[in-house]
Amino acid sequence: MFRFAVILGLLSTVGPLAIDMYLPALPLIEKGLDADVSSVQASLIIYFIAFGVAQLFFGPYSDQVGRKKPLFIGLIIFAIGSIACALAPTIGWLLAGRFVQGLGGAVVMVVPRAIIRDKYTGTQATRLMALIMMVISVSPMLAPLVGSAIMEVASWRGVFWALAILTVSSLSLTLFALPETLAEDNKVPVNVASLMRGCGILLRDKKFMGLTFIGGFGMASFFVFLANASFVYTAEFGLTPVQFSLAFAVNALGFFSSSQLAASLGEKFGMEKVVATATTGFLVFTVLLLGLILAGFGTLPVIIGVLFLANACLGLVVPSTMVMALDDHGDMAGLASSLGGTLQMVAGGLMVVIASPFFDNTALPMVAAIAFCAVLAFILTRLVLNKTDIAMTPAE
Template identity: 45%
Template sequence: MSSSPRFLGLALVLGLLSAIGPFAIDMYLPALPLIGRDLGADMQTVQLSLTVFFVAIGLGQLVYGPVSDMLGRKPALYFGLGLFALASVGCALATDIHVLVALRFIQGLGAAAGMAVPRAVVRDLHTGVDAARLMSLLMLVFSVSPILAPLAGSAVIAWTGWRTVFWAVAVAALAGMALMASSLQETRGPEARVQSSLGAAWRAYAHLLRDRHYLGLVAIGGFGMAGFFTYLANSSFVMIEHYGLTPTQYSLAFALNAAAFIGAAQLNGLLGRRFGLVPLVRFSALASALLVAAMWLFFAAGGDSLAVLIVLFFCASAFMGQVVPTTAVLALEAHGAIAGTASALMGTLQMLGGAAAMALIGLVASSRPLPMVTGMAICALLSLATALGTLGWRGRAVAAA
């Protein structure tokens, strides 16, 4: 079943739908310094256009999750992608940094559908190791974005300027709607929607917020993602302005980390069957934290090497590729009846956590690597601490294992 063409096709469709929003992040990363110069904005204000996007994705998922439980997965996706496309056109036409920031918020509200709903579709269809394998395949397609998008963005920016990036993602959203219409079946049938309502959604949120195991799993992946978001918001300034890379060279360096995440995530099904999902998360969170802590010690001691930054974060990203999708599967495992709501709350908490990390590091950010690496190390250590607190030390296990 897990290797059938239908299984692989579903992963492709869900991954592409999930990647549309992140594509709007990764494709314009090489342009952040250029946008600041073009619109007369400082580094912190330009970074705000990235932060509000994450905040909007987080808040929007609180709505899309229950709505997809009540009305079905596809209507929620259609609305979100349509809103995303309209806001993208507005971003392409913006002439003021504050207008761009506002439109990025609206764009993020649309992108939230692609983040919340595909995870719920996975839970509609599968549980356990099969769900972990499908989630990892989804992440494979999804993670093509941070490999290809910065490269595509740097090429587009070099030839036509940063505004074309937003025209491109608007077209991508329309293509996603067409793909969904032709290739994705509704997985939340009318019989499953009977018990879904706004009141039921709020009760479900209250139930989830009292579930310490669910919240712990969300936090493990959330802190891991927050470290990556810190890198996302600051790496273009560090690598382009401090280390002197061109936008294309930066895109290639950024793509290396995404490739590590992707490659490792594809081993989750095999490793999950061999060692169990819980031990996999516990070991990978430890390995990632140790690598990022070593990177911080190097820069805190006065070191300054682009190679150290790239190599150590490449290895840490590989281990985080085993943590994030696996904790998502474990968090949704016991909540199949409210999978859309549970997926939405997970996405909201993780995105808002990532936005908070970016905002806090933004207060002290510079083009030097130490502030960025400090934020990444704090997030990695918090992910490890939460993993040990939620899943236990070696010798202890949980029912979800």
């Protein structure tokens, strides 16, 4: 399982790296392309939306032809988008390149999740998902530092050239190290009618939709952080790109370190109870941080420390809800994974759009938006999860 997790984890880092590596460059891109903050933030939003919508194609397509061919197609598209971003003469060109990147990067979100469902369910799947996140955790912790180092010698454009090179390595990994996991007997011909029928089943499934959006609002809070942290940390607290990268790594560490406990805690207490407890903790810490900032105690150490605790709770929610949402839909894992991913990414992008008019390069609007996401996730958890399941442990 560990070797399998490493392969899927390395493939899955391609999409997140397209976000994390260039976060320290956002203020430089603003100056270099003579753009405003909203336009630069749009380069994240448009990536999220394309990343989400394209999953609706790659998921069903992987159910029809297998898991490897879609990976090849998506990675090639991602490489083309990366080169376009590296050559961008204007912010409009950069936005177009980011859109293409998002279209291709979607494949490394939906297909690995479908591969996991091909081989495992329940806590085994959660454990594999957590192992993958452990591999992915290297990305948000080290990628901003790598991006800062690249910018020292090659400007912000070098970040996108590095992503193009990384994509070539991922193509090689897919070709030589990843087995096909979808058996011929399990391949499902896809047409518009079957796609609409499958989407209808999933959209009417209250548990699937609820779990998707519990994780989705958790991810949306992280998207808000991604879109604003570099501006807040550099403008309000005067951090350099390298210092920002270190601060960002601390917050990411909270998420990914706790994700490794999700499967073990799920086996001991039940996955529903873990999600319910973690969403409560996420709500408590984000509202606490909002109160501290309003009271005038929003120092940089306080913000980093409390966000670390909040993200630790979030690390238990996201992998668990991903697995739980797919458990009852093994016969259309690719479609379920893609629809769930699309809904989550679009929700995250829209949350950034809705909150962006309030952002002013200070911590207050950013933390308020994060706390709002926590409130929504908490409410959904109480509405969706069975109260009896939450109260019981597996032993009971």
